[in-house]
Amino acid sequence: MRSEITIDLGALRGNVKTLLRATDGAEVWAVVKANGYGHGAADCAGAALAAGAQALCVATVAEALVLRTRLPAARILVLGPASDREVAEAREATLELVVSSGEIPEDLSVHVKLDTGMGRWGLSELPAPARNVVGVMTHLATADSDADFARVQIERFRAATEQVAELTRHVANSAAALRIPESRFDATRCGIALYGLSPLGGDAAEDGLAPVLSWETEIAQSKLLRAGESTGYGRRFVAERDTWIGILPVGYADGFRRALRGTDVRVAGERCKVIGVVSMDATVIELDRALPPGTPVTIVGPGLPLEEHARVAGTITYELACGIDASPTRARRVVVGA
Numbered sequence: 001m002r003s004e005i006t007i008d009l010g011a012l013r014g015n016v017k018t019l020l021r022a023t024d025g026a027e028v029w030a031v032v033k034a035n036g037y038g039h040g041a042a043d044c045a046g047a048a049l050a051a052g053a054q055a056l057c058v059a060t061v062a063e064a065l066v067l068r069t070r071l072p073a074a075r076i077l078v079l080g081p082a083s084d085r086e087v088a089e090a091r092e093a094t095l096e097l098v099v100s101s102g103e104i105p106e107d108l109s110v111h112v113k114l115d116t117g118m119g120r121w122g123l124s125e126l127p128a129p130a131r132n133v134v135g136v137m138t139h140l141a142t143a144d145s146d147a148d149f150a151r152v153q154i155e156r157f158r159a160a161t162e163q164v165a166e167l168t169r170h171v172a173n174s175a176a177a178l179r180i181p182e183s184r185f186d187a188t189r190c191g192i193a194l195y196g197l198s199p200l201g202g203d204a205a206e207d208g209l210a211p212v213l214s215w216e217t218e219i220a221q222s223k224l225l226r227a228g229e230s231t232g233y234g235r236r237f238v239a240e241r242d243t244w245i246g247i248l249p250v251g252y253a254d255g256f257r258r259a260l261r262g263t264d265v266r267v268a269g270e271r272c273k274v275i276g277v278v279s280m281d282a283t284v285i286e287l288d289r290a291l292p293p294g295t296p297v298t299i300v301g302p303g304l305p306l307e308e309h310a311r312v313a314g315t316i317t318y319e320l321a322c323g324i325d326a327s328p329t330r331a332r333r334v335v336v337g338a
């Protein structure tokens, strides 16, 4: 085994139930774009629906078509824009489309998106009513960082949609669903929280969420660097004294980003630091002794949350999770609690 990614669908189902309880009557729509934030869209979508999520959201028509083959009866919303050809495919596959500009396509269910302050996709006002519009939505720019501005957006949305309150109104992402009750309306679109990751970058357990993904690898080889010897490209780590190192067979091609230099992994229960530069297929850690090949190494797991790696890399868990390559040519992917 070079790298093993375990997806705990039991944890995902628990997170959906936590969100359903927290959102107090609003529907929970499971956002499974970007291959379920790197966790595997089809497995996560099926588990989320089984746990009570009422719909799925993806970014592209192509993502939705793949899900449709596995989940013939699911309600699937495409959040991003669609070309004319994709609109035809969406109609054929009974998808629902979000419309943020131009004409409202006919003969399929449409959600109209308003821009209330995100400054990205979205119309500045509601178009003339059309029979096939089933929902109206907006997206918050600062649900995780500035609740006051989020409330300004929510109030703009409320005012702009008062006349169409019979439509399904949806605004909240994970952070808003958990922290801003007035954002909940009829449905919430929850992504990151499904996967048990904190939308606020903190401790997901505080919101009763459990991480779904864990990532293990092993020491492929350990060796002794003599004082003055270096490891890796650019000789960015030079041993000051004789130092044992462990070579892990994962690198940035697996999604273990170069920016993770300096983060910790766990070997036999102890934390070890990533040293040198992370290369495409190899990462080096500092050890306090020789360890045999095959010694298990936890990259993400109990006591080593993805949030910690994100802080070291100066990014957010969303970006790290999407980048983990669980394809069979790079890793073994194990699904538990299915």
Ligand SMILES: *Cc1c(COP(=O)(O)O)cnc(C)c1O
Residues within 6 Å of the ligand: 031, 033, 079, 139, 172, 173, 174, 175, 189, 190, 191, 192, 193, 199
């Ligand atoms: C990705 C996305 C979400 C989910 O956001 P999380 O922060 O992951 O919960 C919700 N709404 C829209 C429009 C999105 O693009």
